[in-house]
Amino acid sequence: MYKFKVEERILSTNEEYAASNRELLAGKNKLCLNVISSPGSGKTTILARTIADLKGRMKVGVIEGDIQTDIDAQRIKAAGAKAIQINTDGACHLSAAQISKALKKLPIDKLDLLVIENVGNLICPSVFELGENCKIVVLSVAEGDDKCAKYPSTFARAAAILINKIDLLGTKHIDFNIKRVRKDIRKVNEDAQIFEVSAKTGQGMAEWYDWLAKSVGDPTSV
Amino acid sequence: MYKFKVEERILSTNEEYAASNRELLAGKNKLCLNVISSPGSGKTTILARTIADLKGRMKVGVIEGDIQTDIDAQRIKAAGAKAIQINTDGACHLSAAQISKALKKLPIDKLDLLVIENVGNLICPSVFELGENCKIVVLSVAEGDDKCAKYPSTFARAAAILINKIDLLGTKHIDFNIKRVRKDIRKVNEDAQIFEVSAKTGQGMAEWYDWLAKSVGDPTSV
Numbered sequence: 001m002y003k004f005k006v007e008e009r010i011l012s013t014n015e016e017y018a019a020s021n022r023e024l025l026a027g028k029n030k031l032c033l034n035v036i037s038s039p040g041s042g043k044t045t046i047l048a049r050t051i052a053d054l055k056g057r058m059k060v061g062v063i064e065g066d067i068q069t070d071i072d073a074q075r076i077k078a079a080g081a082k083a084i085q086i087n088t089d090g091a092c093h094l095s096a097a098q099i100s101k102a103l104k105k106l107p108i109d110k111l112d113l114l115v116i117e118n119v120g121n122l123i124c125p126s127v128f129e130l131g132e133n134c135k136i137v138v139l140s141v142a143e144g145d146d147k148c149a150k151y152p153s154t155f156a157r158a159a160a161i162l163i164n165k166i167d168l169l170g171t172k173h174i175d176f177n178i179k180r181v182r183k184d185i186r187k188v189n190e191d192a193q194i195f196e197v198s199a200k201t202g203q204g205m206a207e208w209y210d211w212l213a214k215s216v217g218d219p220t221s222v
Numbered sequence: 223m224y225k226f227k228v229e230e231r232i233l234s235t236n237e238e239y240a241a242s243n244r245e246l247l248a249g250k251n252k253l254c255l256n257v258i259s260s261p262g263s264g265k266t267t268i269l270a271r272t273i274a275d276l277k278g279r280m281k282v283g284v285i286e287g288d289i290q291t292d293i294d295a296q297r298i299k300a301a302g303a304k305a306i307q308i309n310t311d312g313a314c315h316l317s318a319a320q321i322s323k324a325l326k327k328l329p330i331d332k333l334d335l336l337v338i339e340n341v342g343n344l345i346c347p348s349v350f351e352l353g354e355n356c357k358i359v360v361l362s363v364a365e366g367d368d369k370c371a372k373y374p375s376t377f378a379r380a381a382a383i384l385i386n387k388i389d390l391l392g393t394k395h396i397d398f399n400i401k402r403v404r405k406d407i408r409k410v411n412e413d414a415q416i417f418e419v420s421a422k423t424g425q426g427m428a429e430w431y432d433w434l435a436k437s438v439g440d441p442t443s444v
Contacts, residue, residue, distance in 0.1 A: 039260045039344050039373065040365025067345065069372055090375060092314065092345040120372070121345055122261050123289065123314040142364030142387070143262025146293055150342070151261065153289075153312060165364070165395070173390050173422070200395070 014128055017096030021103060021131025025114065031219040032114040034132035036154060038147075039120030041140040042164040044072045045199040046208075047115060048079035053202075054209060055080055058216065061111040063102045065094040065119045072117060082106060093125040094118050100131075112216050122147070126154040133215075134159035134222040141165050141176040148184035156188040159222045160195065160211060167198040236350055239318030243325060243353025247336070253441040254336040256354035258376060260369075261342030263362040264386040266294045267421040268430075269337060270301035275424075276431060277302055280438065283333040285324045287316040287341045294339060304328060315347040316340050322353075334438050344369070348376040355437075356381030356444040363387050363398040370406035378410040381444045382417065382433060389420040 025032050037043050051060050061082040064073040073085040084102045086094060099116060108114070116132060118125040126135065137158040139147055142165055148155045155161065163181065168174045182194060193211055197204035215222045247254050259265050273282050283304040286295040290309050298305040306324045308316060321338060330336070338354060340347040348357065359380040361369055364387055370377045377383065385403065390396045404416060415433055419426035437444045 038262060038342070038365075039369055040362070066372060068374070071368055071372060090345075092343070119345070120260070121314070121343055123312075123341070123343055124346065140262070140364060142362060142390075143260075147261055150291055150293060151289060168364075168390075168395050171393065171395065173387070173393065173395075 011127070014096045017100050018129040018131040021096055021099055024103065025108075025131060025133070026219075028108055029219060030108060030111065030114055031216045031222070032116065032132045033134060033136050034116045034118060034125075034130050035136045035138065036118045036122065036125045036158075037120065037138035038122045038140070038143060041120075041138045041143065042199050043117050043120070043138050044075050046138060046162060046164060046197070047117060048075050049199045049202070049205065050209065050212070051076065051079040051081040053205065054212075058112045058213070059110060060113045060115060061106045061108070063094075063099060063106070063114070063116045065098075065117060067091070067119060082111070088119060092119060092121050093128050094130060095128055096130045113212065122151045122154050126157055133219050136160050136162065138162045138164055139181070141168050141174055141178075145176045145178070145180050148181055148188070152184075152188045155185055155192075158189060158192045160193040160208075161185060161189075162195045162197050162208065164197055164199055166196050166203060167201045233349070236318045239322050240351040240353040243318055243321055246325065247330075247353065247355070248441075250330055251441060252330060252333065252336055253438045253444070254338065254354045255356060255358050256338045256340060256347075256352050257358045257360065258340045258344065258347045258380075259342065259360035260344045260362070260365060263342075263360040263365065264421050265339050265342070265360050266297050268360060268384060268386060268419070269339060270297050271421045271424070271427065272431065272434070273298065273301040273303040275427065276434075280334045280434070281332060282335045282337060283328045283330070285316075285321060285328070285336070285338045287320075287339060289313070289341060298339075304333070310341060314341060314343050315350050316352060317350055318352050335434065344373045344376050348379055355441050359383045361385050361403070363390050363396055363400075367397075367399045367402050370403055370410070374406075374410045377407055377414070380411060380414045382415040382430075383407060384417045384419050384430065386419055386421055388418050388425060389423045
């Protein structure tokens with residue numbers, strides 16, 4: 001029993017910080033995305049390409065969550081965006097208190113879009129609200145087409161789902177039924193936007209950029 | 223502070239069950255592996271192929287950990303092994319108490335090898351001992367070559383690491399420097415056996431089977 005009581009208390013403290021982050025961002029009318037996926041699905045590659053492709057059109061600030069190392073923050077900075085690194089020291093998700101601190105280090109007023117790249121983990125990060133407008137889930141076709149069926153609660157909470165590495169489809173190496181995935185997503189989430197992209201080749205990224213531009217224009221719409 | 227106290231208590235209760243599982247398996251001289259990876263690295267495909275290829279040579283029992291669904295247990299049964307499904311109902315790792323219950327349902331005396339396929343998560347499962355002889359980590363080349371650097375504590379605890387989907391190497395779709403990964407592994411783990419395999423094509427699986435046979439012959443060696 002004690003386990004559930006403590007879980008409630010941790011989540012309730014987290015929710016207080018999340019509400020405060022949400023209020024801060026709403027007051028400034030800024031869109032904030034919480035990007036969640038397995039390790040290696042391509043979150044950082046998608047963000048780096050998005051930042052580079054939208055240079056001049058959209059100013060992006062990124063909060064990078066990692067267990068240790070600043071490999072991802074370096075990649076984001078190289079792409080041309082502000083990046084704040086959070087190291088969780090082994091913890092499996094970002095907390096709203098960590099985001100609250102990181103937001104103080106970002107020049108929010110000068111940015112159009114805030115992105116939180118969560119720790120690579122398809123499970124725990126989906127439980128902790130950070131004050132974001134919405135969650136974005138990335139799924140690589142190399143992970144297999146059963147992932148929505150196996151991790152439904154994460155997919156259920158997403159406003160947009162990017163199916164990445166689609167340049168691998170049609171090769172002999174990958175068995176991935178994209179129709180099955182779309183069907184599995186719709187079972188748990190009727191509204192999520194689904195984008196089929198390759199952050200490597202750029203295929204399908206334009207639709208994602210259009211969605212981003214629309215959502216930045218009206219953060220309350222997502 | 224309360225967070226750490228509770229974490230210690232949960233881990234200490236888990237360690238009691240783990241010790242009891244370890245004692246049970248040691249008394250029967252059975253090898254038990256705890257397989258850990260990101261979602262979609264190919265754990266189930268590796269196990270299913272191993273079971274099918276070693277039919278007649280090795281009797282395998284599998285404890286399948288999943289958040290919900292029994293998709294993986296069905297695949298393991300189809301490959302010809304005994305499989306017990308554990309659904310964690312949203313939890314991000316298996317616990318030793320769950321393994322203790324599952325072991326009671328397996329005909330351990332008739333098996334040569336026990337495999338626990340943990341929940342798809344490269345972080346949390348590495349903290350919870352289950353009573354296994356050793357941990358096996360699977361990394362797919364599609365996840366990228368920075369994963370050992372970014373999730374070192376999981377790789378540090380592995381007795382064997384399978385680098386899977388190597389049939390994708392050498393295609394234009396994948397940038398994966400296997401030398402870098404081997405170097406990163408050696409920084410945190412001097413002793414782990416490293417296998418380069420494709421569970422899809424069978425490439426490299428023979429060396430893994432040799433290691434399995436040797437380890438089944440002497441579970442105290444791993």
